[in-house]
Amino acid sequence: MHPEGLRPAPARPWDLFLAFNRLALQGFGGVLAVAQRELVERLAWLSKQEFVEMLAVAQVMPGPNVVNISLMIGDRFFGLRGAFASVMGMFTVPCLIVLGLTALAGQWLHEPVVQGALRGMGAVSAGLILATGVKLLETLKKHPLSRLAALAFAALAFAAIALLRWPLVWIVLGLGGLGMALVYHRLGRPQG
Secondary structure (H helix, E strand, C coil): CCCHHHCCCCCCHHHHHHHHHHHHHHCCCCCHHHHHHHHHHHCCCCCHHHHHHHHHHHHHCCCCHHHHHHHHHHHHHHHHHHHHHHHHHHHHHHHHHHHHHHHHHHHHCCCHHHHHHHHHHHHHHHHHHHHHHHHHHHHHHHCCCCHHHHHHHHHHHHHHHHHCCCCHHHHHHHHHHHHHHHHHHHHCCCCC
16 A cells, blocks of 8 residues: 555656556456556556546546546646646557557458457457446545445446346436435535
8 A cells, every 4th residue: 555645656747657558458348457556556557446446536527537537537647748748658559559450350240250359359348447436445544425325326327227227327417416415415525
């Protein structure tokens, strides 16, 4: 554990570029699990609590969660230069790889072996996301809502998405808004 003021930080924007490039190249089908491992466990640029808070903000912003997180982290350390370096790290090499694979894909996508491999990657991605969620459960100990209330919100979100197939925008606005209101009420009005 790092004392709050002594947490490691990237020395220059290039470190952000390299970290997010490495992160993007490891994330097949989902980068969230890799992002948590890299940013919290390996690099220790964020605590688990900070990661969960950034993820919460990233999920209500338009665009991919991990890109939003990269923007926030880059901005935190180096402002606009850091945000640019982080996003470029996320996209530069992976974009070149995707362009190369796209040129070859027309010949291979209809092959049963390739289709099976893609379905397998989807299952692995779902497992990675689930494992990350379980790993981050301990952050609920410090959350203003009780663990039970937080798990109830998670169950409601799962039911609304997976079972009822409600549009995500209504789930974010409804459950997200309700969750924010409950936390606001529990914390009391900010002093100002």
